[in-house]
Amino acid sequence: MRRLVLIPIFLVIGCGPHLIKTAAIVSLETSKAVMALQEKVKEYHDTGIINDAGYQVWKESFVKLSDVGIALDKALREGNDQKVIEQIKAGIGFLDFLIQNGIPKIPQDKQVLIMVLIESARSILVAIAAAHGGA
């Protein structure tokens, strides 16, 4: 009986830090992908590739993505699966919104790079959603 109790404790002690670290790294990597996207879009605006109206669409979406990211990080830290799924769905929704409404504001020859950056962030979010039963 004592052995049965000890096994999960050893599992938690042995694997726990690595598992939590994985969840933490995923949140960090998603934020890096969104930051890279934000910097590239700003560069396009600064060089006149995207006009002010088009840039505004992107800026508003980045504010929403930031809120979602902060809430996602908090939910991951708390181990709250339901909140994690809610935030991921919201995040994917905003990225899909950008594909529909932000991409057309960019000249066609520059769209591929931006799509790759969006998909990079999106695929990380989908992986977390799958892990939490929300895919």
Add this chain to the structure above:
Amino acid sequence: MPDIEKIALLIKVGSDVAALLIPFLISHGEGEAAKEVIDILAQADVNWKTIGDRAKDPNY
């Protein structure tokens, strides 16, 4: 199992035990491991906040 599934499984378990494990690790002398995880999460927090701050900045 494809790598993506392994990663997903790791995240699932990691997230579920996070709330319990961080204080547990600290109380059992594994403060360094707990601190490393908290530091990574803190970096993510900073990045997410930076994204929002930049987007709200009219000069950015």
